[in-house]
Amino acid sequence: MTEYARHRLEIIGAVQGVGFRPFVSRLASELGLAGWVCNSLAGLDVEIEGPAEACAVFLRQVRGNPPPHARVRSVTESSLPLEGVSSFVIRESQTAPPAAATTEIVPDLATCVDCVREIFDSANRRHGYPFTNCTQCGPRFSIVRSLPYDRARTTMHEFTMCSECRAEYESPSDRRFHAQPNACPKCGPRLAFADAPGRVLAHREEALERAARAIEAGQVIAVKGIGGYHLMADARSTSAIETLRLRKRRSAKPLAVMVPDLGDARARCEMSALEERLLTSARAPIVVLRRRNDDDLPLILAPGNPDLGVILPYSPLHHLLMQRLGFPIVVTSANVSDEPLCTDNDDAFHRLRGLADAFLIHDRPIERALDDSVVRVAAGHELVLRRARGYAPFSLGAELTPVLAVGGDQKTSIAVTGPFGVRCGPHVGDLETEAAQETFTAQCRDFPALCGVRPRAIACDAHPGYHGGRLAAGMGLPLVTVQHHHAHIAACLAEHELDEEVLGVAWDGTGHGPDGTIWGGEFLLASRREFRRLAHLRWFPLPGGELSVRQPRYAALGLLAEAGIPIEDTPLGAAFTSEELTIAHRQIQRGINVPFTSSAGRLFDAVAALLGLRWRNEFEAQAAMELEHAAGVGDGAFIPLALESGILDWEPVVRGLLEDLRNRVPGPTIAARFIDSMAHAILLVARDSGKGIVALGGGCFQNVRLLESTVARLQAEGFIALWPRQAPPNDGGLALGQAVVATARFPDPVS
Numbered sequence: 001m002t003e004y005a006r007h008r009l010e011i012i013g014a015v016q017g018v019g020f021r022p023f024v025s026r027l028a029s030e031l032g033l034a035g036w037v038c039n040s041l042a043g044l045d046v047e048i049e050g051p052a053e054a055c056a057v058f059l060r061q062v063r064g065n066p067p068p069h070a071r072v073r074s075v076t077e078s079s080l081p082l083e084g085v086s087s088f089v090i091r092e093s094q095t096a097p098p099a100a101a102t103t104e105i106v107p108d109l110a111t112c113v114d115c116v117r118e119i120f121d122s123a124n125r126r127h128g129y130p131f132t133n134c135t136q137c138g139p140r141f142s143i144v145r146s147l148p149y150d151r152a153r154t155t156m157h158e159f160t161m162c163s164e165c166r167a168e169y170e171s172p173s174d175r176r177f178h179a180q181p182n183a184c185p186k187c188g189p190r191l192a193f194a195d196a197p198g199r200v201l202a203h204r205e206e207a208l209e210r211a212a213r214a215i216e217a218g219q220v221i222a223v224k225g226i227g228g229y230h231l232m233a234d235a236r237s238t239s240a241i242e243t244l245r246l247r248k249r250r251s252a253k254p255l256a257v258m259v260p261d262l263g264d265a266r267a268r269c270e271m272s273a274l275e276e277r278l279l280t281s282a283r284a285p286i287v288v289l290r291r292r293n294d295d296d297l298p299l300i301l302a303p304g305n306p307d308l309g310v311i312l313p314y315s316p317l318h319h320l321l322m323q324r325l326g327f328p329i330v331v332t333s334a335n336v337s338d339e340p341l342c343t344d345n346d347d348a349f350h351r352l353r354g355l356a357d358a359f360l361i362h363d364r365p366i367e368r369a370l371d372d373s374v375v376r377v378a379a380g381h382e383l384v385l386r387r388a389r390g391y392a393p394f395s396l397g398a399e400l401t402p403v404l405a406v407g408g409d410q411k412t413s414i415a416v417t418g419p420f421g422v423r424c425g426p427h428v429g430d431l432e433t434e435a436a437q438e439t440f441t442a443q444c445r446d447f448p449a450l451c452g453v454r455p456r457a458i459a460c461d462a463h464p465g466y467h468g469g470r471l472a473a474g475m476g477l478p479l480v481t482v483q484h485h486h487a488h489i490a491a492c493l494a495e496h497e498l499d500e501e502v503l504g505v506a507w508d509g510t511g512h513g514p515d516g517t518i519w520g521g522e523f524l525l526a527s528r529r530e531f532r533r534l535a536h537l538r539w540f541p542l543p544g545g546e547l548s549v550r551q552p553r554y555a556a557l558g559l560l561a562e563a564g565i566p567i568e569d570t571p572l573g574a575a576f577t578s579e580e581l582t583i584a585h586r587q588i589q590r591g592i593n594v595p596f597t598s599s600a601g602r603l604f605d606a607v608a609a610l611l612g613l614r615w616r617n618e619f620e621a622q623a624a625m626e627l628e629h630a631a632g633v634g635d636g637a638f639i640p641l642a643l644e645s646g647i648l649d650w651e652p653v654v655r656g657l658l659e660d661l662r663n664r665v666p667g668p669t670i671a672a673r674f675i676d677s678m679a680h681a682i683l684l685v686a687r688d689s690g691k692g693i694v695a696l697g698g699g700c701f702q703n704v705r706l707l708e709s710t711v712a713r714l715q716a717e718g719f720i721a722l723w724p725r726q727a728p729p730n731d732g733g734l735a736l737g738q739a740v741v742a743t744a745r746f747p748d749p750v751s
Helices: 020-030 052-064 113-119 163-170 204-216 238-248 262-268 273-280 316-325 345-351 434-450 467-473 484-495 546-550 552-563 571-575 578-590 600-610 622-630 651-662 667-689 704-716 731-745
Strands: 004-014 034-039 044-051 071-080 088-090 191-195 200-203 221-224 229-234 256-258 286-291 307-311 329-333 358-362 374-378 381-386 394-396 403-405 415-418 421-424 457-461 479-482 502-512 518-526 531-537 642-644 647-649 693-697 720-722
Touching: 004 052, 020 034, 020 044, 020 052, 020 088, 044 052, 052 071, 113 316, 191 204, 200 204, 204 221, 204 229, 204 316, 204 358, 221 345, 229 238, 238 329, 262 273, 262 307, 273 286, 273 374, 273 381, 316 358, 345 358, 374 704, 403 731, 415 731, 421 731, 434 467, 457 467, 457 731, 467 479, 479 484, 479 731, 484 502, 484 518, 484 531, 484 693, 484 731, 502 600, 502 667, 518 600, 518 667, 531 667, 546 552, 546 600, 552 571, 552 578, 552 600, 552 651, 571 600, 600 622, 600 651, 622 667, 622 704, 642 667, 647 667, 651 667, 667 693, 667 704, 693 704, 704 720
Parallel strands: 034 088, 221 358, 256 307, 286 374, 403 457, 457 479, 502 693, 531 647, 693 720
Antiparallel strands: 004 044, 004 071, 034 044, 191 200, 191 358, 221 229, 229 329, 256 329, 286 307, 374 381, 394 421, 403 415, 415 421, 502 518, 518 531, 642 647
């Protein structure tokens, strides 16, 4: 006799917005099971009833074979009395407690192959429709207003589905079954083309055609996408790129390029299998690739840089535009440098006046701005440099006391903790402008509310002058200050699910030290809860303070002064006038506006200046980037740094590099020797630390040569090397670290 059973399941994880309810419904029907499924604030609630053997198959499939973009973190199962029901239904979502939205919010997903096929099928009713999507693709995080994730709680609630879309939405056999952004040309968002003052001149297909013609003519077009506006221009045209750079005030920082397809990307750049998978993934990031020597795009796209940021079309609008153009285009965020991304049409017409020659807009509201994510491959793994569209938000870990972490002042992102562990939000950007600070403050309200969390405290950087900390202080909650470099290491530990003391190597440009100096070349014995400084790079002065950041020649001058090396013995003299040298030396002698630093980032800058690579930065970390790019294969040689009483002395390396210059050693060899010497220095301290695990963090580890050389040396001697992969190693990962430090140090911060 057949045995029957009834089970209740609570499924937690990234299970909303990925077609999980349709998956459950179809699976139950195939197995002859009755019951129901619905979204909840925790994830999914399911009840199934039927033959016990079929129930067991159902449970195995849910756990082991969920929909492609789902992430099941846990399945809680309980047995119930039989009810004798005979059908399976999708119920209305539950919005009752628990108050915290423990379900994960799915990032925006690139257009799937089925939807791409439809928009290019002349017989399909969605032919040419730029807002086509299904349960496996389309906007998610950028349109959701509250949870659970249902159409009524997204910006798509303004668009009433036509009868055909409604039939798809309600049909279990259709791939748009419960696809919340479902729409078509009859009932969904519409395109429009507007001139520079914002006057609408065309709609639908004509709007797309006019935008394409404008790009072909060399104009700069502002295009409203998934998470905000892009500025787009012909990537083949030097004059169009120069115009874009001038208007955006971005003289040298690399610009990303959208190419028509994977074949075009392969023709222009070298790609590993992993890089190709990242480029074509549903996350659709900008991938930093090495350009081929025969690539014909202008060097002005990334001056002095052998790499190119490449992205494929990831929305139907992009696919349609790129199919019409057939050539690469520049895609960059539509804003003046340091201002937030534009998302609203009227705001774009106002703020982008003078930047864009015309606009390609649509009427689907964007709930929250999302830049494109940026990744590269290092040491055989993905390295996230900017976590935004497609990657944010993401959750990790187990239940924690509710805290809001606000990151730093550059590459800012925020994070919240709660029943879901730590949930990290998207890239916000730098907080220098008032508009950026307003956007940051709005995110500090929006993100915890979306997660259903009421923070009990705010974790922020210990720097007393950071805008983020100042704004956090005005939010009326207790503050937990977290030292900058401890946060970098704690973020790495959290990502690798470790909670023990390790040797943390935190190398970056600037961080406020508890001793009042500028830290940045730190070796910490650190856990999530606490740290102590084991060693650091030797201090050196920064003449002019911030001036040394903008102009690495001054950092190099401070380096020489600290080491007692006459400038006449170096090529640096050509970088200064006699008057500049007199003023700078007087500053150093008198200690006027000459802070001392242990910063690895400033050391890299200074060496780049000494080698004649870069005397003035036109964007952040330009000198350090050019030092990385200058490094050749190398000859395996390195110069040992001296370690004494916790001070790692860089002077032998600097003197060795200058000797190499005098001996006319090739520049790529010298640059490689310096980076490899710094990697060996990390090994030197690791040997002395008594720890078997070394965690790396900080912006210097965006340098692939440094990261790979360090990891190889550590692993060769049996150390376990950890480095950030999901959260950026730069300040974009600080909020994650702050969150775990605050909750580890103060499990209940207000008790």
